[in-house]
Amino acid sequence: MVHYDxxxxxxxxxxxxxxxxxxxxGRRVLAIEQAPFPQFKISGGVxxxxxxxxxxxxxxxxxxxxxxxxxxxxRGEARFTFESPRxxxxxxxxxxxxxxxxxxxxxxxxxVLDKVSLLDWVEEEDQVRxxxxxxxxxCDYLIGADGANS
Numbered sequence: 001m002v003h004y005d006x007x008x009x010x011x012x013x014x015x016x017x018x019x020x021x022x023x024x025x026g027r028r029v030l031a032i033e034q035a036p037f038p039q040f041k042i043s044g045g046v047x048x049x050x051x052x053x054x055x056x057x058x059x060x061x062x063x064x065x066x067x068x069x070x071x072x073x074x075r076g077e078a079r080f081t082f083e084s085p086r087x088x089x090x091x092x093x094x095x096x097x098x099x100x101x102x103x104x105x106x107x108x109x110x111x112v113l114d115k116v117s118l119l120d121w122v123e124e125e126d127q128v129r130x131x132x133x134x135x136x137x138x139c140d141y142l143i144g145a146d147g148a149n150s
Contacts (some may be wrong), residue, residue, distance in 0.1 A: 004030045007130050008110075009118045011037075015145030016101035017055070023108035030137060031105060032116040034146075035072070045092035052090065062100055065091040082113040 008019045011033035019031040046067070052059075067090065069083035082088075106112050117133040121142055128142045 002030075002137055003127070004028045004111075004137060004139040005028070006141045006143060007032070007128070007137060008143045008145060009130075010144065010146030011102050011105070011112065011114070012098060012147060014143065015143065016098065016105045018143050019105035019110040019112065019147060020101070020108050021056075023105060023110040026102050029105075029110040030139070031102075031110050031112045032118065032132060032134075033102075033112070033114045034117040035114065037099060037114045038100060045094040045097060047092055047097075048089045049087050057104055059092075059097065059100060062092050062097045063090045064093060067091065135138055 005014065005027040006018075006022050006029050008015045008029060008031040009020075011019070011031055015031060016035075019029050020122045020123045023029045045064075068085070068087060070088065071079065071081045073079050102112055113134065119131045119133060121131065127138050127140055130137045130139060130142060
């Protein structure tokens with residue numbers, strides 16, 4: 001049974017960036033995703049400028065639009081518009097952006113597997129046993145980055 005420093009479950013932006021950073025720091029990382037790559041996402045791809053500063057590599061090729069303003073509406077009545085001369089967010093194609101993040105995680109040394117489902121895990125005295133549709137692994141740390149609805 002193979003032992004990893006970290007197993008990351010879920011390869012959306014949070015999981016892919018965790019796998020990237022930990023691998024870059026020399027940790028042995030296994031990252032699993034239940035869906036196949038690349039994934040089409042219907043969710044909106046908006047990244048705030050503030051959040052974009054946390055991404056340690058160039059992703060400018062994935063930016064579709066630069067957002068300088070936003071209008072908020074409360075029950076169709078109270079309306080507030082904010083506009084800025086500086087960018088406040090970027091729109092992105094989530095499937096392409098997520099694929100870039102996964103590619104960067106792989107390049108940094110993470111073993112990334114798609115079509116692998118997490119079945120269970122057991123915390124033991126000094127490690128975690130992770131049970132998946134592809135087998136069992138052991139790790140020191142388990143990161144669950146498998147989305148808001150899991």
